[in-house]
Amino acid sequence: MKPPVFKELCDIPLRPRVGISRCLLGERVRYDGGHKNTQVIAEELGTHFQWVPVCPEVECGLGIPRETLQMIGTPDTPRLMTSGSNQDMTEMLLKFSDFRMRDLLTTGIHGFILKARSPSCGLDDVPVYQAHSLVAHGRGLFASVVTTHCPSLPVEDETRLQHRVVRTKFIERVVAYQRKSMT
Numbered sequence: 001m002k003p004p005v006f007k008e009l010c011d012i013p014l015r016p017r018v019g020i021s022r023c024l025l026g027e028r029v030r031y032d033g034g035h036k037n038t039q040v041i042a043e044e045l046g047t048h049f050q051w052v053p054v055c056p057e058v059e060c061g062l063g064i065p066r067e068t069l070q071m072i073g074t075p076d077t078p079r080l081m082t083s084g085s086n087q088d089m090t091e092m093l094l095k096f097s098d099f100r101m102r103d104l105l106t107t108g109i110h111g112f113i114l115k116a117r118s119p120s121c122g123l124d125d126v127p128v129y130q131a132h133s134l135v136a137h138g139r140g141l142f143a144s145v146v147t148t149h150c151p152s153l154p155v156e157d158e159t160r161l162q163h164r165v166v167r168t169k170f171i172e173r174v175v176a177y178q179r180k181s182m183t
């Protein structure tokens with residue numbers, strides 16, 4: 001029979017590993033050196049999950065501070081452009097995102113929380129412009145790669161998670177996903 005202390009440790013379930021846009025944890029990785037610390041996520045959801053922080057823009061080589069990025073072009077296939085110097089960052093960010101997501105899936109991930117409205121991380125609400133006019137709202141490039149690589153992965157953005165019902169459902173979905181991945 002295991003000594004009681006070991007039995008207790010063995011009975012503690014591993015907390016699910018959840019990817020998260022790094023700026024939501026208070027890290028100063030935004031274009032202007034700021035962050036978007038979101039208390040309810042860091043404090044409440046942080047007690048349920050192990051965080052796996054990702055900032056696609058910084059990790060793919062863009063610095064801090066950096067030019068802001070915008071989605072430009074047709075709503076279905078917009079390009080990720082720097083807003084001042086008009087450089088196309090699409091391929092660089094897609095290549096990084098593909099590599100990072102494959103790595104996350106190999107090491108094990110059970111959910112993702114993304115920063116809303118970001119041209120890289122935004123889920124469904126990223127403005128797409130054509131000739132300086134807003135033509136649609138779409139998905140950020142990193143968020144597209146996350147959802148394409150693993151369509152069944154529970155994914156939410158931080159604005160929806162402000163609602164208690166959405167938070168509770170998200171926790172349930174993540175725990176169910178983790179359980180399924182362990183069977």
Ligand code: SF4
Binds near residue numbers: 024054118120
């Ligand atoms: S929204 Fe995404 S890309 Fe932008 S700072 Fe936050 S983690 Fe980085």
